[in-house]
Amino acid sequence: MLKVLLKKQLTEIFRGHYYDAKKNTGRSRSAVIGRFIAYFAVMGGVLGGCFTLLSSFLCPPLAAAGAGWLFYAIMGMIAVILGAFGSVFSTYSTLYLAKDNDLLLSMPIPVQDIMISRLLSVYLMGLLYSGTVMVPAFLVAGARGMGPAGAVGGFLLWILISIFVLVLSCLLGFGVAKASLKLKNKSITRAAFALVFIAAYYLIYFRAQIVLRELIDRVSAGGVTVSGPAWILYGFGRAGEGRPLPLLLCAAVVLVLFFVTWTVLKRTFLDIATASGATGKAVYRERRTEQKSVARTLLSREFARFTGSSNYILNSGMGSILLIVLGVVLLIKGGAVIDVMSSMFTGGAASADPASVGAAAVIMCAVICLAAAVNDTAAPSVSLEGNTLWLVKSLPVTTMQILTAKLKMQMILTGIPALFCAVCAVVRLQIGPAEKVLFVVVCALNVCMHALWCLIMGLSRTNLNWTHEIVVIKQSLNVFLAMLGGWICALVLGGGFMLIGRIVGTAVYLALAAAVCVVLSLILFSWIRTRGVKIFDAL
Amino acid sequence: MLRIEHLTKRFGDHTAVDDLSLHIARGEIYGFIGHNGAGKTTTLRSVAGIQQFDAGEVLIGGTSIAADPLACKRRMAYIPDNPDLYDYMTGIKYLNFIADVFGVNADVRQARIRDYAARFSLTDDLAQPIAAYSHGMKQKLAIISAWLHEPELILMDEPFVGLDPKASHLLKEMMRELCDRGGAIFFSTHVLEVAEKLCDKVAIIKQGRLIRSGTMDEVKGDASLEEVFLELEGD
Structure with a gap:
């Protein structure tokens, strides 16, 4: 039975690889294999490539200095962060909100089998994301300095990290589920709950970073005295080196944590999954509602969908919070940040020349674009229509009006905080008025271009038959590509300055960037108006 | 009010609706019956402008749904089976x-x-x-x-499923009121007793093809609609 459920769950996660929605048929075996290779090549090639470089840079000197544990402590922490990013917000909806929960519960299937199959997808995401860090780490460790023991230890550490990430995900999922049963405005509450969790999580992470820095300093000074909370990281790193005792201790801690979490989930699953969550009936009071235009109505519908789903808010709208925080940080500490960035271009000299300040401005502009690219509401918005697609298609509205509403939502959600952030930055930057205006314009145009790109990704790879929304919000390739596209643009903006910016000057470079954004946006918009509309009509 | 002319819709090699023609006048409640997978929902979705079709024409009050979907949709409403x-x-x-x-x-x-x-x-x-x-x-x-x-035209796919008896009765009243005001209703149903009592005209579809249509008397004669339907389905 479990095998059947696991197969169903895996098919659901990788549905796009097996099924061609455009032709309404299954894909050929060779196409399936090809798509899997491409998927893992993108994950392994892009993310894995970065971490292979990092590992190659860190591992040999640390291993030679007898501090291989420090290498694994650093890589392990990154793996936990990335693994949690991949799975931590999926547990609640995957476990408790799956559309087929009632169906499966009505069948003669042990409840724990349903739970295991559900958690498998959460686990796999954590495993995949943490693997992009840990697989290169243990391969590099094995090949360059730590030998087979280091490689085997690193591999086992990866497995333990993936279980630890699952425990973190389950704890948040359980907390959110319990809170949801009692509170109104569930989606907002869930999002707030998750944000508190993130804050606590990053607090611990930054604390661990401080400890790690202290350890690095000690290693640099030739000593390896470890005390206090540093022991945790030290033990963690030692486990990665393949030392039996730390490995056993780490395994014991992780497995005990997992066992306790599993027991709690198992005891409460049925109650939570089948609870109505009723919190008292809202009283209807008739009141006059002003008539809205069609465009405003469709935009309101998009916002209602966004605010009605904590998954959507957390996975597609975090960039807004990031931009606001970044803006406030720039306002308060902007001077110091700009000085540091400028000094990077002057080789550490105290007084920065205008060219270096200009370079710092472009890099800051790229950072804002990078943060803005975290928002991708338009990418899953087409798939999110799901079973309700009939509704909007039966209404007297044009396809372009529907798509425009999706674009507008992302532009508003991202554009306002991005502009705030950009204004905060230009207040602090010592650049000319034209450069300041261009800085803000480039940020704004980049937001528009990314929204268009996200919508194209959403239209290109639509999945209307999901069993829980997290599949299309988080686990689909189009969402990954949508974000990746935005990040690449931001990196090209920053990197391009190093190539031509210093020759043409900051103002000209920003003007060129703005022009490129306009041209690309027009091309993308034209695609949506022609091919995009046809694709949506054929859904 | 609604003219469906030679409507054809294919899904790959499968022809879901095959050269279907139906005319529904103002004031008529038109029933659409057929076995599961006969093509009722596909027809209704095509008429509602939700689904594109491969051949034929759908005219709402003389306006083509393919040429001016917005004008057509403003005049009608659609209720799906689910x-x-x-x-x-x-x-x-x-x-x-x-x-x-x-x-x-x-x-x-x-x-x-x-x-x-x-x-x-x-x-x-x-x-x-x-x-x-x-x-x-x-x-x-x-x-x-x-x-x-x-709306002047309402399309409904199995509208009575899930309704309690009171709501079901109310819906029938509302359907009649709308048609008495000059509107038209085209709906699919498996409840043949309801179709027999409520509809002015009925169409029976089998494997995407229209096999009989007309007024209730023309379709069923002296037999019950159920008998006629089962007989036609058995052919």
């Missing part, structure tokens, strides 16, 4: 959303919502999220939203 509505909205927000799209002004919509919600005993639940509605309540909400802009 009322998947926006779970993230409350009942009242959903009704206001529909009213806004159809341009129903504030005073008129307020009066209509009050009237229809009271008739279906849904007033107290309008502030609830649709996610908390039962299947029947969603069906009632879908019906109210369909009637909200007073």
